[in-house]
Amino acid sequence: MLGASKNPRLEIGDLALKELGKRLEKENLFEPTDAAVFFGDSDEKYEDPYFNGDGPERSGCNFCGSCMTGCRFNAKNTLDKNYLYFAQKLGVKIQPESEVVDVIPLGGNNDGGYKVVWKSSTSFFSRKKFINSKGIIFSGGVLGTVKLLLKLKKTSLPNLSDMVGKSILTNSESLIGVTTFDNSKTFSDGIAIGSILHTDEDTHLEPVRYGSGSGFWRLLMSPMVTGNNIFLRVLNIFIDVIKYPVQNFKVFTVWNWASRTQILLFMQTINSKLQFVRSSFGLKSTLQEGESPTAFIPGAQMLAKEYAKIVNGKPMVLLTETLFGAPTTAHILGGAVMGKNKNDGVIDKNNKVFGYKNMYVCDGSMISSNPGVNPSLSITAISESAINKIPAKKISQSIS
Incomplete structure (x- = not known):
């Protein structure tokens, strides 16, 4: 890509x-x-x-x-x-200049389905808004994703691994x-x-x-x-x-x-x-x-x-x-790294977050080892591999 x-x-x-x-x-x-x-x-x-x-x-x-x-x-x-x-060509709506401040499991369980709360990232005084989603992907870069996950572990997502924030590289x-x-x-x-x-x-x-x-x-x-x-x-x-x-x-x-x-x-x-x-x-x-x-x-x-x-x-x-x-x-890398289980990682080999369904991490925070060179192609390749494992929806448009 x-x-x-x-x-x-x-x-x-x-x-x-x-x-x-x-x-x-x-x-x-x-x-x-x-x-x-x-x-x-x-x-x-x-x-x-x-x-x-x-x-x-x-x-x-x-x-x-x-x-x-x-x-x-x-x-x-x-x-x-x-x-x-x-x-966008396939109909996705992009919401710019928005910061997610909370992710709340719907119905109080962990079987997928979340209330995503967000606010304007460019205004000091903005009203919080929300949208309900069947699944969620964290992709805010290390400084965005890890900061949010650390907050959510203390509040609405307590089942997140204790490895959140660790193995920063x-x-x-x-x-x-x-x-x-x-x-x-x-x-x-x-x-x-x-x-x-x-x-x-x-x-x-x-x-x-x-x-x-x-x-x-x-x-x-x-x-x-x-x-x-x-x-x-x-x-x-x-x-x-x-x-x-x-x-x-x-x-x-x-x-x-x-x-x-x-x-x-x-x-x-x-x-x-x-x-x-x-x-x-x-x-x-x-x-x-x-x-x-x-x-x-x-x-x-x-x-x-x-x-x-x-x-x-x-x-x-x-x-x-x-x-x-x-x-x-x-x-900057790590903070939500891969592991065999919840004790040594935040996500599994398919980028799925331990402890919650339909939740993924796809950015530099998933990288668990120092590559010694620019990691951008590694990040995109691993992310594409994870997304390819999600069953595709039937859509009206197609890309050759």
Whole structure:
């Protein structure tokens, strides 16, 4: 459904990653990524190339680099062009800007049938509304699904597994920006993530780009330093600024930050599990198992420094990582994981929620192990497998 295909075009950031692989004697472990983008001619429109013409019209990718902030040229395979498009085509009503606040079993039993209570997500003062449904699928992402399930376990769905909120995973990530001092280099051309280097069996590095003009992240960056506590790290920031005043000035004043900056996404398959619990301020994370995630990964910083040498740049990290040692992740997973029974999982191998009928979880919260790479295709494949096991309704329309 996502139509992933091999990226046909490597740009400066990708070629620099390939050179890094060569210097590490791992050039054979560099490859273009598979991306959910249509790579036709950018100045042409095409009849749906994925679903025998039943889907919407597409345009070819122009490699503008703005995939992360929203494709403006109809080339990225976003949900409104596949899953949501066909759902609406078959008569499904989509209720936007709505937040589910309660799920109540009808008749007070667990044999299927639920009252779903929702309110507007964009209004401070909105009246709650509800709809009755024979079944329900939780698909709000980890931060949406797990937060709601934790609330419901304490109220209307007490039979949910005690595993709700547990086995929260990340890709053991580190996000490092490298800003070049070479004005001839443009990092914003290409697709968001066009290549990957497997530095070892557990570690992967990807160059992430933003489209020209996307410079908000500049305000959140600081020099890449280390230290055992916040005072030492702040001291090291001042030392870096004093030691490299010209470089730091150029980084924070560079024209068109996105065009001059390559984000490096470092990921590992190392498992360290967190647990989400409810608090007065929303979700709170605690360590469940393994080593606590850290913002300071020596391997990531070493790779970033080598990459910076190749592109004549300076590595920078998010200020929250430097000050608080809090790691950043783009891939939060788990919290409603699969298990053999209610004691070791929230859902079974078919995504059915233990303890309730006609209830499913189909999003990143079902993933029970750290894949070490972008999990989007895994999430969609597992979700499709689960939905395919639900008996199909007879409908008046059909899709080829």
